[in-house]
Amino acid sequence: MLRKVLYITGTRADYGLMHNALELLDNDENIQLEVAVTGMHLMEEFGYSLDEVKKDNFNLHVIDQTFLKDDEQSMSSFIGNLICDLTQLMGEINPDIVLLLGDRGEMLAGAIVASYLQIPVAHIHGGDVSSTVDDSARHAITKLSNIHFAATEKSASRIKQMGENPDNVFVVGAPGLDSIIKIKDNIDETYLREKYNIAKDFILVLQHPVSLEVEDSANQIKQTLDAVTSTDYQVLLVYPNADAGGRAMIEKINEYDVDAYKNIPHDDFIGLLGLASALIGNSSSGIIESSSFKLPVINIGTRQAGREKAENVIDVDYDSNEILNALNNIKSDDYQDKLNNCINPYGDGKAGENICKILNELDINDDLLNKKFFELE
Template sequence: MIKKVLYITGTRADYGLMHDTLKLLNEYECIHLDIAVTGMHLMEEFGYSLDEIKKDNFNLHIVNQTFLKDDNVSMSIFIGNLIVDLTQLMSEIKPDIVLLLGDRGEMLAGAIVASYLQIPVAHIHGGDVSSTVDDSARHAITKLSNIHFAATEKSASRIKQMGENPDNIFVVGAPGLDSIMKSKDNVDKNYLLNKYKINKDFVLILQHPVSLEVDDSAFQIQQTLDAVMSTDYQVILVYPNADAGGRAMIDKINEYDVDAYKNIPHDDFIGLLSLASALIGNSSSGIIESSSFKLPVINIGTRQSGREKAENVIDVDYDSNEILNALGYIESEEYKNKLKTCQNPYGDGKASEKICKILKDIEINVDLLNKKFFELE
């Protein structure tokens, strides 16, 4: 019997992290994979990454919902409209499992729809904490999910604390590491140096708005750019997410003479991580993927404050002086020694294999759908 799996993607980030898992899942003869594409992928101002997705030849369904304005009201309207459209899509294609990653609104909308249509939800990266309001969405998705793919033992423990069935919680690692472990030693350095016009040591900036700090978004990226632009590093900046505050950040970025990219293909981004002198900002890439490269990371602000972190991560505030001091610290012998021995807490780069096997083998029945609250022993 063929099992139909629907994955929902709303950003270049989630798609890049899931690429290897989706590719492997699509190779299973007993799996039919559909992908719903929405949100940031469909926005020209953020690079229209749908074009990149089409190259992978998956079975795509375009769900034409985007953020109309740069505020929380527009985000809420987007999620509401997406619930309507995803209800129609799932009613038509009738997936056996809905696969979701992380904490974004697209994923929450998908979890709500699947739950009401009595379709099992498999959730990746549940139980993580970032100590921001996004955790509420992540934990809500966990409570709407039936199958849990945790990245770490700590995350699995938190899922258990939420009363989920221990038999349906699987520690698989972070799927974003899979492509890194396969390709990090095969980077085409000359190709990347030429494509991105890199002619000296460079840093990557990847910084997003924070839900409860929307009004400060422009100031926050200004502090980062003021610090980095005062150094001798070449700067490659990737646009922020299309969340409330994102457009204000872009307006501020445009005031600087900096190489800013709306979208960087995932394989290129991995290659740039392997070549960069540092990654600066507040992306989860700096927390989850970076230590596999022994890459210095300057993690700014609150967005990732609750995450498990390796020794390569330096936490600073939204302050140009602190960021500059951190850039100096990464050159110290003390830090370089930490970098040599840092270990990635997010797995071995084999999450895709584990996730796909579980999805292939798991039995969909009343017990899976009829969720009960499991007390901690």
């Protein structure tokens, strides 16, 4: 009998990170993959990435819930409405396992629903620390989950510190690296330069609003744009996510002469990481995927403050002068030595294989569902 796995996706980011793993699950003869699509995927102003998802021909379930406004109340209402819709969906398709990644509200909603319906939850990237309010959601999802796919040993240790069963904590690596292993040696530079009108050396900018700094979002992206537009680099910018503060950032972005994209297909984005002179912003891509390309990263602000980082990452504040100084510093001999010797702490690009194998072999029983608190020895 096929094991039915439901993955919930709410953004282009989580879907891109999980793409390779989802393909493996979909092609596994013992697994029936179902994908629930909602949130930012359905928003035209953020690129309507549902069209990209449809190309993969997975068994899709579209849940028509989006962020109506650019504020915290809209985010909270979205999560509440999504809980209702996911309750109906899970009742209809009756998954054996609900698979989630990260710390976003869509994932928290999925974990709450599955927990109350007594469906095991498998959570990817639990135990990570970003030192923002998002950690609260991530750790809440961990406590609602039954199977834990940690990206690193440190993250696995934190999960165990939260009282989770060590036998259900697996270090699998970061699934975002899987696609890189497949793509990095086959980047079509000519195609990408023509498609994105890249005429010279360029930098990528990907910056999102921060939960506790929403009112500062516009000024934060202004500091970044003031810095990058004062250089000779061409600037390719990808829109921020749809969280509170995102629309204010977009309004500010529209005041600058940069090549701004609502959405870039995941394979294209990976290819651009391999060609760029630097990545600037606060995306987890700068922390997790970038070092596989030996790509200079200028990480701005607090959003990724607690993450494990390779030597290619330079941390700066929301200040145009600091950003510009860091951009100049990437050419120094000292930084280039660090860059050339940096090692990615997030695995070997086989997370999808590991996840697929574990989900195949997992014994779903009462012990898995009836969670106990495990004291540290």
